[in-house]
Amino acid sequence: xxxxxxxxxxxxxxxxxxxxxxxxxxxxxxxxxxxxxxxxxxxxxxxxxxxxxxxxxxxxxxxxxxxxxxxxxxxxxxxxxxxxxxxxxxxxxxxxxxxxxxxxxxxxxxxxxxxxxxxxxxxxxxxxxxxxxxxxxxxxxxxxxxxxxxxxxxxxxxxxxxxxxxxxxxxxxxxxxxxxxxxxxxxxxxxxxxxxxxxxxxxxxxxxxxxxxxxxxxxxxxxxxxxxxxxxxxxxxxx
Amino acid sequence: xxxxxxxxxxxxxxxxxxxxxxxxxxxxxxxxxxxxxxxxxxxxxxxxxxxxxxxxxxxxxxxxxxxxxxxxxxxxxxxxxxxxxxxxxxxxxxxxxxxxxxxxxxxxxxxxxxxxxxxxxxxxxxxxxxxxxxxxxxxxxxxxxxxxxxxxxxxxxxxxxxxxxxxxxxxxxxxxxxxxxxxxxxxxxxxxxxxxxxxxxxxxxxxxxxxxxxxxxxxxxxxxxxxxxxxxxxxxxxxxxxxxxxxxxxxxxxxxxxxxxxxxxxxxxxxxxxxxxxxxxxxxxxxxxxxxxxxxxxxxxxxxxxxxxxxxxxxxxxxxxxxxxxxxxxxxxxxxxxxxxxxxxxxxxxxxxxxxxxxxxxxxxxxxxxxxxxxxxxxxxxxxxxxxxxxxxxxxxxxxxxxxxxxxxxx
Numbered sequence: 173x174x175x176x177x178x179x180x181x182x183x184x185x186x187x188x189x190x191x192x193x194x195x196x197x198x199x200x201x202x203x204x205x206x207x208x209x210x211x212x213x214x215x216x217x218x219x220x221x222x223x224x225x226x227x228x229x230x231x232x233x234x235x236x237x238x239x240x241x242x243x244x245x246x247x248x249x250x251x252x253x254x255x256x257x258x259x260x261x262x263x264x265x266x267x268x269x270x271x272x273x274x275x276x277x278x279x280x281x282x283x284x285x286x287x288x289x290x291x292x293x294x295x296x297x298x299x300x301x302x303x304x305x306x307x308x309x310x311x312x313x314x315x316x317x318x319x320x321x322x323x324x325x326x327x328x329x330x331x332x333x334x335x336x337x338x339x340x341x342x343x344x345x346x347x348x349x350x351x352x353x354x355x356x357x358x359x360x361x362x363x364x365x366x367x368x369x370x371x372x373x374x375x376x377x378x379x380x381x382x383x384x385x386x387x388x389x390x391x392x393x394x395x396x397x398x399x400x401x402x403x404x405x406x407x408x409x410x411x
Numbered sequence: 412x413x414x415x416x417x418x419x420x421x422x423x424x425x426x427x428x429x430x431x432x433x434x435x436x437x438x439x440x441x442x443x444x445x446x447x448x449x450x451x452x453x454x455x456x457x458x459x460x461x462x463x464x465x466x467x468x469x470x471x472x473x474x475x476x477x478x479x480x481x482x483x484x485x486x487x488x489x490x491x492x493x494x495x496x497x498x499x500x501x502x503x504x505x506x507x508x509x510x511x512x513x514x515x516x517x518x519x520x521x522x523x524x525x526x527x528x529x530x531x532x533x534x535x536x537x538x539x540x541x542x543x544x545x546x547x548x549x550x551x552x553x554x555x556x557x558x559x560x561x562x563x564x565x566x567x568x569x570x571x572x573x574x575x576x577x578x579x580x581x582x583x584x585x586x587x588x589x590x591x592x593x594x595x596x597x598x599x600x601x602x603x604x605x606x607x608x609x610x611x612x613x614x615x616x617x618x619x620x621x622x623x624x625x626x627x628x629x630x631x632x633x634x635x636x637x638x639x640x641x642x643x644x645x646x647x648x649x650x651x652x653x654x655x656x657x658x659x660x661x662x663x664x665x666x667x668x669x670x671x672x673x674x675x676x677x678x679x680x681x682x683x684x685x686x687x688x689x690x691x692x693x694x695x696x697x698x699x700x701x702x703x704x705x706x707x708x709x710x711x712x713x714x715x716x717x718x719x720x721x722x723x724x725x726x727x728x729x730x731x732x733x734x735x736x737x738x739x740x741x742x743x744x745x746x747x748x749x750x751x752x753x754x755x756x757x758x759x760x761x762x763x764x765x766x767x768x769x770x771x772x773x774x775x776x777x778x779x780x781x782x783x784x785x786x787x788x789x790x791x792x793x794x795x796x797x798x799x800x801x802x803x804x805x806x807x808x809x810x811x812x813x814x815x816x817x818x819x820x821x822x
Contacts, residue, residue, distance in 0.1 A: 228737060228815045249741050256739020267734040267819070271428045283421045284739040328738070 174237075175335050175367055176202040176225065181234030182390075183220050194220040195231070196390035202336075202369065207362045209370045209378035212387035219340075221387065222371045226261060226338045227254045239335060256284050260329025264341035266321045268313040274300055274324045275309050281332045299327040303357060319350035326357060336367045343377055355380045356404035376402060418744050419751070426752035429724065430759075440720045441760030444795060447710030448764030449771070452791050454702045456772040458695065459787075460780035465691055467609070474684050475651045476549050477658055479507075479644035479665060483680035485690060496678045498641035501627075503668050507644060510664045513657045516548035519627055520643045523634040525596040527623060529582040537578060538622045539595065541630030542645075549645040552619065555579070556589040557604035560626060564603070568628025573604040575620040598633050600625065654683070710794070713760070714802040721753050721806035732810050733818025746811040753803025754796055761795025 183195040195217045202208055212218040223229040224236065227243055230251070236243045238254060246254070255261075260281075268277045278296035287295070300309055303323040313321055322342060329337050339358065343351030359380065362368050370381055378384050379402035386394040430437040478484075481496050504519040511517060523539045540546075543566065547559035560571045572593065579588045588605045609619045631637045648657035658681055665679050725732070732745055740748075765788060772781040 223816050226737070228819075249743075252736065252739050252741045255737060261737050263734075263819070267730065267737075269731065269734075271432055280735070281738045283417050284735075284741075284744065286417055289417075 174201045174203055175239055176200065177235070177237040177240075178224075179235040179237075181224065181231040181236055183217075183224065183229070184232045193390050195224070198234075198387075198390070198392055200385065200392070200395075202367065204335075204367055205362070205365050207358075207368045207370070207380075207382045209372060209381035209384045210387065211372060211375075211378050211384055212393075213373065215389075216387040217390040218371055218373075218387050220390075222338065222340055222369075225336075225369060226259055227251045252284075256281055257332060258335040260332065260334040260337045262322070262325050262329050262337065262339040262342045264344040266313070266318075266325045266345070268321060268324055268328075270313055273310045273312050274305060274316070274327075277313070277324055278327045278331050280328060285332060295331055296327070299331045300324070302330070303327045317350075318346050319353055322346065322350075322354050323357065326354070326361070330361070330366075336369055337361065338369050338371075340371045341373070342370070343372075343374070351377070352404055359404050380404065418747060422744075422748040422751040423755070425748055426755045429752055430756065436720060437756055440716050440756055441763070443713030443716035444710070444757050444760030444798065445713075445764040445767070447706070447713040447798075448761045448791050448795055449768045450706035450709050451703070451794065452765055452768035452787055453771055453775075453781075454706045455787050456768070456781040456783050457775070457779065458699050458702065459782040459784055460772075460776070461695065463782050464780040465695075469684055469687060469691075473549065473551055473647065475648040475654055476684065477646040477648065477654070477661060478682040479646060479661055480680050480682055481641040481643075484682045485686045493680075497669070498638065499644065499679060500638065501642060503665075504642060504644055506668045507661075507664055510667070511646070511660060513649060513653065513660050514646045515649050516545045516645075516647045518542045518546040518549050518645045520546065520645055521627060521630060521635065521640055523630055525623075525634060527578065527582065528594040529591065532582050534578060534581050537595075538617065539630065539634065540622050540624045541627035542624065543627055546624065546645065549647045550619070552609070553607040555586075555605045555607045557602070559624070560603055565626040566628070568626050568632055570598060570600045570629060571603045571625065572600040573606065573624040574602055575606050575618070575622045576608040577618075577620040578623060579605045595623065595625070596634060658683075710798065714757075714798045717753050717756060717799065717802040718805060720756075721749060721803050722809070724752065725749060725806045725810040728810075729813065729818050729821040732813050733815050733821065736813070736815035737819060742811040745813075746807045749807035749810050750800055750803045753806070754799035757795045757799030757802070758792070761791060761798075764795075765791045 178198060178200040181195060181198050182193065185192040185194055198217070198221060210218050210221060220229070224231055227238065227246075228251075230236075230244055230246070234244070238258065243251070243254065269280070275293060275296045278299055279292040282292040282295060297309060300306065303326055305320060305323050305327065308316060308320055308324075311320075313324070316324065326337075326342075329339075337358075342358070343354055346354060355377065358368055358370070368381070370378065372378050379398055379400070381398060382401065383395070383397050385392060479499070481499055482493050501519060504517070508517045520540060520542045522541070524536050525539050526533055526535045527537050544560060544562040544564070552559070555576060557573070559573055560569070564571050572595065574582075574588060574593075579586070582588065582593065583591065588602050591602050592599050593602060594600070606619055627642075644661075646657065646661055648654045661681055662677065665681075666677065669678055671678065735745060768791075769783060769788075772783055775781050
C-alpha cells in the first residue's frame with residue numbers, strides 16, 4: 173500500500189481580499205522506501221505541498237490519505253500525533269534547541285510520545301551513534317559545526333522510526349562538501365529502508381533521489397524517475 | 412506513566428532553562444511579584460497584630476464592665492451639652508454603691524497626669540488613676556510583683572502606688588520596683604505592686620502598662636481638688652450575660668441619685684467596651700480593605716510585568732514553538748509549558764517575598780504589633796501561583812494557538 177496517497181488536492185489562502193491558489197490540483201502517490209525529490213521555483217507551491225505532506229497543514233479540497241487514513245479531516249491533536257509518530261522533519265536551518273545538548277534535542281519527539289526517560293536517552297544515543305556523532309552527545313548546538321548540527325537534526329527525525337523523513341532544503345545552509353556528506357547520510361538512510369521526501373530547488377541535490385516531482389504554478393509539471401542518479405562520493409558514516 | 416507527566420517534567424525543565432538563560436530579566440520580573448507578596452503579607456501580619464493587640468487591650472478592660480460617666484465615649488450630642496452636665500461626685504458613688512444590688516464591684520475613678528521620678532530617672536505625663544481597692548475587681552489585672560493596694564490603704568488615702576509594667580521597666584530596669592519609694596509630682600509613694608504586662612499598644616495612655624494606680628483620696632489630697640473633676644464609676648456585672656440588667660439597674664439608680672424627673676433626659680452616660688469594639692471594627696475594616704487594595708494593586712502591577720515578559724518570551728521563541736509543534740507537541744503541551752514558566756517565576760518571587768515579609772514582620776514586631784498567621788503563608792503561596800497562572804494565560808494561549816507553518820517560518 174502507498175504510504176502517501178494524494179488525490180486532486182488544492183490549497184487556497186486568503187490574503188486580504190485576494191485568493192491565492194498555492195496548490196491547484198496535485199495528485200501524488202508515494203510508496204514505502206521511495207526516495208522522492210520535490211522541485212520547483214519559488215511560488216510553485218512546493219513549500220505548501222511539503223507542509224501538507226508533513227501534516228502541518230490540511231488541504232482546502234481533495235483527499236490526503238496517510239497510511240490509508242484520511243488526514244484532511246483530522247483535528248489539531250490528531251495531526252500532532254501523526255507528526256510525532258510518523259514524520260521526521262529535517263529543516264534547512266536545523267531548528268535545534270540552543271540551550272539543550274545533542275541527546276536532549278534528539279529525544280524531544282520521544283518526550284511528546286510519552287516514552288520513559290531511560291529508554292529515551294538510550295534510543296537518542298543509539299541514533300546519534302548511527303549518524304556518526306558518538307563523541308558529540310553532550311555538546312550544545314553552538315559547540316557543533318553546521319554539518320554536525322544537521323546530523324543532530326537528522327537523528328531527531330529518525331529517533332521515532334517515522335514512516336517518512338521529510339527534508340526541506342537540508343543542505344541549504346551548508347557548504348558544498350558538508351552538503352555532500354549530508355546527502356551521503358540520506359543515501360544510507362534510504363538504503364536501510366526508509367522513505368525520504370526531499371524538497372529542494374537545486375538540480376544536483378534533487379538528482380540524489382530516485383524520483384523527481386517538478387511543480388509549477390501549483391500543478392505537477394513532471395513526475396519522472398531519475399535516470400542518471402547522482403551517487404554521493406563521500407562515505408558519510410558507519411550507518 | 413502517562414505522557415502528561417513527561418510533558419510536565421519537560422515543561423519544568425524548559426521553564427528553568429529559560430529563567431537561567433535570562434537571569435536579569437527573570438529577576439526583574441520576580442521583583443514585581445516579590446514586592447507585591449511582601450506588601451500583602453506584611454499588611455496582613457500588621458493588621459492581625461493590631462487586631463490581637465486591641466483584643467488583648469479590650470479584654471483587659473473587661474467586656475462585663477460599665478463605665479458610668481459624665482461624658483459619653485461615643486455620642487452624637489455636642490460636647491458642650493455634656494460639659495454642662497453636673498459632675499459625678501464621691502457622694503454619688505457612695506449612694507450608688509449602697510443602692511446597687513447586681514454589680515460584683517463598683518469603683519470610683521478619677522485621673523490626673525503627673526511626672527514620676529525615681530533617682531535620676533523620670534517619666535513625664537504619666538496617666539495617674541485614683542480609685543479604691545474595688546478597682547482591681549473591675550479589671551482582669553495580673554501582677555508581676557506584690558498586690559493591689561488594700562481597702563484600708565485605699566480608704567485611709569495612704570501614699571501607696573501600683574505601677575504598670577512599662578513604668579516599671581523605665582524606672583526600674585532591673586525589675587526591683589517592689590517596696591521602692593518613688594516621687595509622684597513631688598510626693599513620696601511606696602510601690603506595693605507591679606502589674607504584669609497587659610499588652611495593648613492600641614490603648615496608648617489608657618494602656619494599664621503605662622499607668623500608675625493610687626488611692627482616690629490621695630489623688631484629691633495631692634493633685635486635684637475634690638470637686639473640680641468628675642468621677643467615673645466602673646461597675647462590673649456579675650457575668651457577661653448580666654451586662655444589660657446591670658446597665659438598666661445602674662441607669663435607674665443614677666436617675667434617682669441625680670433626682671431626675673421622668674421626662675428629663677439622662678445627665679450621665681453609661682459606656683461600654685462594646686462601643687469601642689464597634690468603633691474599632693469599622694475603623695480597622697476600612698484600613699483592612701484600603702490596605703489590602705493598595706498592596707493588592709502592587710501585586711497586580713507585578714502580574715502585568717509577568718504577562719508582559721511572557722508575551723516577549725513567546726514572541727522570542729516563536730520558532731521553537733513551531734519546531735515543537737512540528738515534532739508532535741499538542742496545543743495543551745505548549746500551553747502547559749508557558750503556564751509552568753510564568754508559575755515558576757511567580758512562585759520563586761512569591762517565596763522570596765514571603766520570606767522577606769516574615770523576616771521584616773519579626774523585625775517590626777519590636778516597634779509595632781505584628782502577628783504571623785500560618786494561613787497567610789499558604790495563602791501567599793497560593794496567590795503567587797494563581798498570579799502566575801492568570802498572568803501566563805493570555806501569552807500561553809497565544810503560543811498554543813500558533814500555526815506551526817507560520818511559527819517555523821518566523822524570523
